[in-house]
Amino acid sequence: LQRDVEEAKTSFQNKTLALQRIQLAAALRNKMKQNDNDSRMILETIKDIVKFSIAVIEYQQQAREKEQKLLDIKRKRFSLKKAGEQKLRQIHTMMKKQKEEQATMTVTKMMEKLHNDLERERQMTAIIQNVFQSIIIASRVNWAEDPSLRAVVLQLEKNV
Template sequence: MAAPRRATQRAAPSTAPAAAGPGAAKASVAGVEEKLDVLTLVRLREQLKQQFMECSTVVDAGEESIPDQVMEEGLIEAVQIMDALRTKLRQNDDESKLILETIKRILMLSTAAMESQKQAREMEEKLNDIKRKRLSLKQAGEKKLLQIRTMKKKQKEELEGIEVGEMLKRIRRNLQKETEMTTLIQNIFQVVKPHTPLIKFPDRQSTPKPKIQETLQGRVPPLHGSAVPLSVGSKQPALENISPISRVQDVPDTSELVRTLPQKYRRKTMSDEEMEFIQRGGPE
């Protein structure tokens, strides 16, 4: 009850100016009717502003005093209840025992509630720790996945580079072989010169084909003495002066054949001994 009295005491001073305000306003209105002066209008405006501010402060003070009043009333009621319980417990009767058991029950339940709240708080902390660990593991997993991806990409690039390098090496080897073959062919064509054929075949258009008998008679020398020239001072024909290679007509000499061979078939220049060996047709 003290709080409402204070509120009324606070509101009382403000009501007096509020009550005096309308009278002053009426007087000012009457003065305005008598004298329409600018100064009176300004004074009236200032008075209205001041009255409005006072009323607003009173309203704000009343709104602020309501929670304080409720709290004071609640505290008073709690003190009164505690005093009544103490007086009842001092009587030591059945009701007091029941009240005591109820109080103990309330205390036990409150302690259990506090313990459960404590456990819930601990469980929340553990859950938060698990969430933090999970988040850290998730971040570590993302980092590992990123590392694996980068490693795979790097390995793929290395494999591609190795494949490209092997391909380039293969192409380089093939190119080197081709260049070597090309240079060899160029050297062969530069060294090889057109040579005379080993056997000259007759032109059948200008000369007709001879008969076999005439060919043999022309190539084989006659064995009787009339056809063979006689040596001086002897009756036998000089057959020993005829070389076995020159007995066949139009057979080219081996030395000439060897000399006409191209450089491709000659490893080195042949000596006279080798030429004689070829002419003899083998060892003696």
């Protein structure tokens, strides 16, 4: 019931406003037909109102265009920010990968150096063993009869 009353009040007010507008328009038309000083002032006022209305519409259009440009700039800025973050992640990933590769290279180089050192030590040991065997053989000592020499020579044979 209260809703119906509110709707009736609103409808009555709208109809009253429409009637007042019609009455005002009719009064203005009648006054304009008189073509006196007041009607000229009303005409000038209406022209000014039209001019200001056009200016307001133009400014509203400019404001909409500027808002659209601002929105476009914000979108572009957001997309650039996202692209920058993506590039930063790519750079971080690349740097991490380079560090890993560098660490792997360092370990590989170190292992290669250790392998080369070990090989050189083996060669030196083999040379020393060969020299030692040659000394024992050249001295014409019967190494088979001496248990300590026999152990050394047999050990040298195993290592070679």
